[in-house]
Amino acid sequence: MTLLGIRNLKVYFYSEDGMVRAVNDVDLDIGEGETLGIIGETGCGKTILGLSILRLLSENTKVEGRILYKGEDLLKLSEDEMRKIRGKEIAMIFQNPLSSMNPVLTVGTQVAEPVELHQHLDNQNAKEKVIEMLKSVRIPLPSKRVNEYPHEFSGGMRQRAMIAMGLICMPSLIIADEPTTGLDVTTQAQIVELMKEVLKDSGTSMLLITHDLGVAAELCDHMAVMYPGEIVEYADVRNIFKNPKHPYTRGFLDSLPGRGLKPIPGISPSLINIPEGCKFHPRCSYATGRCKKERPQMKKVGEKHFVRCFLYD
Amino acid sequence: MLTFILKRMCLMFIVILGVTMMTFLIMHFTPGDPAEMIAMARYGVDDLTQEDIEWIRVQEGLDAPLHIQYIKWLNHAIHGDLGCSLINGQPVLSEILVRFPATIKLAAVSMLVALIIAIPVGIISATRQYSLTDNVSMMGAMLGVSMPNFWLGLLLILLFSVHLGWFPVCGYGGFEYIILPALTLGTGMAAITTRLTRSSMLEVLRQDYIRTARAKGLSEKVVISKHALKNALIPIVTVIGMQFGRVLEGAVIIETIFAWPGIGKLLVDSIYARDFAMIQGGVLFVAVIFVIVNLVVDISYTYLDPRIRYEGVK
Amino acid sequence: MSGTGTMKSRKKLAFQQLKKNKIAIIGLIIIISLAFIALFAPFIAPHDPIEQNLDKRLLSPSGEYPMGTDDLGRCLLSRIIYGARVSLKLGVIVVGIITVIGVTLGLISGYYGGIVDEIIMRLVDVVLAFPGIILALAIAGALGPGLFNVMLALAMVGWTGLARVVRGSVLSVKQKEFVESARALGCSDLHIMTRHILPNVMAPVIVLATLDMAFIILAAAGLSFLGLGAQPPTPEWGSMLNNGRAFIQTAPHLTTFPGLAIMVAVLAFNFLGDGLRDILDPRQQRELKE
Ligand SMILES: Nc1ncnc2c1ncn2[C@@H]1O[C@H](COP(=O)(O)OP(=O)(O)OP(=O)(O)O)[C@@H](O)[C@H]1O
Numbered sequence: 001m002t003l004l005g006i007r008n009l010k011v012y013f014y015s016e017d018g019m020v021r022a023v024n025d026v027d028l029d030i031g032e033g034e035t036l037g038i039i040g041e042t043g044c045g046k047t048i049l050g051l052s053i054l055r056l057l058s059e060n061t062k063v064e065g066r067i068l069y070k071g072e073d074l075l076k077l078s079e080d081e082m083r084k085i086r087g088k089e090i091a092m093i094f095q096n097p098l099s100s101m102n103p104v105l106t107v108g109t110q111v112a113e114p115v116e117l118h119q120h121l122d123n124q125n126a127k128e129k130v131i132e133m134l135k136s137v138r139i140p141l142p143s144k145r146v147n148e149y150p151h152e153f154s155g156g157m158r159q160r161a162m163i164a165m166g167l168i169c170m171p172s173l174i175i176a177d178e179p180t181t182g183l184d185v186t187t188q189a190q191i192v193e194l195m196k197e198v199l200k201d202s203g204t205s206m207l208l209i210t211h212d213l214g215v216a217a218e219l220c221d222h223m224a225v226m227y228p229g230e231i232v233e234y235a236d237v238r239n240i241f242k243n244p245k246h247p248y249t250r251g252f253l254d255s256l257p258g259r260g261l262k263p264i265p266g267i268s269p270s271l272i273n274i275p276e277g278c279k280f281h282p283r284c285s286y287a288t289g290r291c292k293k294e295r296p297q298m299k300k301v302g303e304k305h306f307v308r309c310f311l312y313d
Numbered sequence: 314m315l316t317f318i319l320k321r322m323c324l325m326f327i328v329i330l331g332v333t334m335m336t337f338l339i340m341h342f343t344p345g346d347p348a349e350m351i352a353m354a355r356y357g358v359d360d361l362t363q364e365d366i367e368w369i370r371v372q373e374g375l376d377a378p379l380h381i382q383y384i385k386w387l388n389h390a391i392h393g394d395l396g397c398s399l400i401n402g403q404p405v406l407s408e409i410l411v412r413f414p415a416t417i418k419l420a421a422v423s424m425l426v427a428l429i430i431a432i433p434v435g436i437i438s439a440t441r442q443y444s445l446t447d448n449v450s451m452m453g454a455m456l457g458v459s460m461p462n463f464w465l466g467l468l469l470i471l472l473f474s475v476h477l478g479w480f481p482v483c484g485y486g487g488f489e490y491i492i493l494p495a496l497t498l499g500t501g502m503a504a505i506t507t508r509l510t511r512s513s514m515l516e517v518l519r520q521d522y523i524r525t526a527r528a529k530g531l532s533e534k535v536v537i538s539k540h541a542l543k544n545a546l547i548p549i550v551t552v553i554g555m556q557f558g559r560v561l562e563g564a565v566i567i568e569t570i571f572a573w574p575g576i577g578k579l580l581v582d583s584i585y586a587r588d589f590a591m592i593q594g595g596v597l598f599v600a601v602i603f604v605i606v607n608l609v610v611d612i613s614y615t616y617l618d619p620r621i622r623y624e625g626v627k
Numbered sequence: 628m629s630g631t632g633t634m635k636s637r638k639k640l641a642f643q644q645l646k647k648n649k650i651a652i653i654g655l656i657i658i659i660s661l662a663f664i665a666l667f668a669p670f671i672a673p674h675d676p677i678e679q680n681l682d683k684r685l686l687s688p689s690g691e692y693p694m695g696t697d698d699l700g701r702c703l704l705s706r707i708i709y710g711a712r713v714s715l716k717l718g719v720i721v722v723g724i725i726t727v728i729g730v731t732l733g734l735i736s737g738y739y740g741g742i743v744d745e746i747i748m749r750l751v752d753v754v755l756a757f758p759g760i761i762l763a764l765a766i767a768g769a770l771g772p773g774l775f776n777v778m779l780a781l782a783m784v785g786w787t788g789l790a791r792v793v794r795g796s797v798l799s800v801k802q803k804e805f806v807e808s809a810r811a812l813g814c815s816d817l818h819i820m821t822r823h824i825l826p827n828v829m830a831p832v833i834v835l836a837t838l839d840m841a842f843i844i845l846a847a848a849g850l851s852f853l854g855l856g857a858q859p860p861t862p863e864w865g866s867m868l869n870n871g872r873a874f875i876q877t878a879p880h881l882t883t884f885p886g887l888a889i890m891v892a893v894l895a896f897n898f899l900g901d902g903l904r905d906i907l908d909p910r911q912q913r914e915l916k917e
């Protein structure tokens with residue numbers, strides 16, 4: 001059953017340099033207990049997509065389309081109703097835990113907030129719950145560390161605390177924004193292991209934003225490849241790796257260290273001057289005249305496998 | 314942490330030494346012969362002989378080279394001897410200490426007034442950036458910064474004392490006496506503090522952790538009061554030290570207008586009376602107090618911000 | 628050599644942005660008007676600012692005396708108009724001096740670093756250790772009353788902010804390639820400082836000098852208010868205000884108008900300075916965008 005359905009989502013910023021189309025016509029579904037990965041180069045709008053689900057974008061942003069959560073359109077909810085969803089139904093684990101945690105509040109205070117708010121636990125019960133939670137994300141000496149400040153934690157520990165903060169209310173959906181970026185390889189592996197376990201135990205769905213394909217391969221059921229503002233390929237995780245269709249996906253895979261380290265020629269377009277037609281055409285070796293003029297639509301190329309490319313027309 | 318405090322203390326002593334030098338030099342380069350002035354103060358203008366002046370010069374060590382005079386003066390100053398008033402012969406330091414509480418009282422109430430106005434207005438302005446409220450408060454703050462406080466004081470007297478008769482025009486006494494001077498000083502300071510609170514708050518509201526707090530479902534009120542305010546207040550605390558300097562500065566004029574018997578009025582009166590010993594002592598005292606207050610503020614700042622506290626321990 | 632072209636286009640851009648910044652424009656218009664009033668005071672003022680008219684003392688504002696008369700029967704409006712001369716002249720001279728001192732010391736401090744820097748910065752610390760105008764008050768008090776002494780006193784204390792800011796900017800500009808290459812070409816220190824570094828630190832200097840203008844006018848009025856500055860019969864706003872104080876009950880216009888004049892002048896420079904900062908300081912600009 002679908003838990004979250006994104007339909008025709010568009011996100012625009014009005015900035016002095018012009019309109020920024022950060023998300024353009026995105027359609028996605030996440031089923032219950034499913035993990036969907038979003039991969040793409042830096043700046044392609046992944047975080048913006050995640051934030052738009054929780055409606056956390058700044059006020060100069062315009063969001064269009066529908067975001068259906070358990071059948072209800074989040075974009076139509078009042079701010080009060082939305083607050084009951086945030087942290088309780090849908091939680092977000094942010095990129096860069098150091099800047100995403102309040103430097104002047106203890107980790108315990110910050111992790112406790114969602115349960116105090118949504119489950120109305122008093123201080124004492126909340127604290128017990130926090131300690132339990134920190135233990136379950138394998139933070140050693142949790143009863144001591146609750147009283148420490150974020151900067152006293154190491155990067156890996158901070159990431160764990162961030163995960164604990166997201167999971168503490170047992171949300172139905174977690175949006176995890178690059179949970180392993182900036183960590184060393186061992187810690188990365190530990191975090192991935194931890195998330196796998198937690199997801200299995202709780203049956204929580206997850207939207208995993210990452211540009212690390214290894215992490216995606218470990219955790220995801222399906223994957224969506226994003227190229228400035230839009231999804232260019234969607235498939236189950238096996239097909240993305242074994243049978244990539246879109247030239248960009250292939251290029252992306254080939255640029256990986258394990259696969260030849262061939263970078264995609266050209267640079268990622270800025271979100272302001274997006275090329276007409278297929279956005280990838282300036283960098284695509286298969287590009288034809290049509291690619292420059294017309295924008296390709298998502299085409300079904302197999303069981304749950306969609307591609308936005310004229311090669312498959 | 315300890316090294317930080319020690320370093321700051323060292324720097325403070327260098328600065329205070331510089332302050333004493335500067336104070337000493339200013340008074341030394343006053344036009345006229347200091348020996349003659351002291352003699353005049355002691356014996357009156359009429360029966361003053363050249364011998365008297367020379368005798369005073371030797372007596373007071375004014376014939377010694379400059380650096381010897383300075384060292385002697387500094388030595389006395391360190392032992393709390395700032396000399397005697399040229400007018401009434403009273404020790405300068407005791408006169409200052411008598412006047413100091415009045416200034417502190419005025420300073421404290423003014424700062425309270427400033428913070429009571431500035432912090433809420435600054436926060437509201439920041440949370441509603443570019444709204445009508447924000448524009449009006451920022452315009453008000455700009456007016457407050459540009460308005461001469463001596464004029465504001467007079468206007469308040471005009472309104473509240475002359476027209477409405479609510480408060481006494483000037484003087485020192487009960488609660489009703491402090492209201493107008495404190496309001497005058499406080500609103501001026503509030504203007505600067507409001508602008509600072511606003512920009513500090515805007516800076517904090519941009520931070521990632523504010524988004525995290527919102528993502529938990531916290532209401533805007535909690536996000537502001539629990540997550541943003543504490544961070545935004547950290548830079549404001551440093552400015553409170555500087556604000557204290559403004560109070561002392563403002564006190565000079567405000568105490569004169571309201572006949573408030575503090576150090577500011579003492580300084581101005583001494584300038585009128587050309588009581589150089591008193592001016593020198595008063596300025597030195599005020600500067601040293603200011604330096605110490607700033608040191609205390611700096612240190613308390615490190616306690617407020619757990620990041621610095623931690624760095625310091627390491 | 629070092630991008631005079633970009634300097635020019637930046638100036639042009641800054642001017643365009645200035646046009647967008649309404650507050651700054653208002654400030655600029657007031658300043659230009661004040662300068663005009665000061666320059667043409669003899670033609671604008673309805674009366675002689677100094678001439679006494681003892682049977683027309685303490686008159687309330689009327690057709691002949693739009694702002695009334697003071698205790699010696701002098702036309703208050705005329706005195707305020709001439710007062711613009713005093714305040715602006717004083718402001719320009721003092722700000723000119725402190726800009727030269729501040730920029731020179733800041734350049735030397737930032738460029739040479741080391742012991743020179745240490746000495747200059749400690750001197751700044753010492754001057755800043757005195758709260759606000761208290762040092763100026765002491766200097767003016769020691770030198771005796773008079774406008775010249777007030778100017779001297781304010782110049783002695785006013786340069787510190789500029790020195791600090793220039794030093795900071797120099798430190799960041801010093802690392803840039805064009806400075807390195809000028810040094811490699813064998814340019815003298817003086818040449819590098821004036822031709823390469825100075826143009827690149829001008830933006831904050833302009834902003835600060837404008838804001839200092841506000842501060843100096845305010846401080847000078849304050850010292851004059853205390854009787855240390857302009858002496859009678861010079862028409863100076865601060866001393867006029869002080870003079871009017873005695874008549875606050877009977878002739879409140881003597882306190883109202885001079886104070887208003889000070890505030891308008893100070894406000895104008897603060898407006899312009901703030902506007903210029905918005906335009907020239909990129910960090911602040913980002914704040915504006917959001
Ligand atoms: N408030 C805003 N106004 C204008 N543009 C913005 C704003 N916030 C983000 N952007 C732009 O939107 C684009 C998408 O940003 P986003 O953070 O979603 O990228 P990302 O895919 O998460 O990248 P990364 O992998 O680096 O995290 C960026 O190019 C950014 O410059």
Ligand code: SF4
Pocket residue numbers: 246247248278279280281282284285286287288291296308309310311
């Ligand atoms: S549509 Fe054309 S340009 Fe775009 S990816 Fe396919 S082939 Fe390349």
Ligand SMILES: [Mg+2]
Pocket residue numbers: 046047048095177
């Ligand atoms: Mg991101």
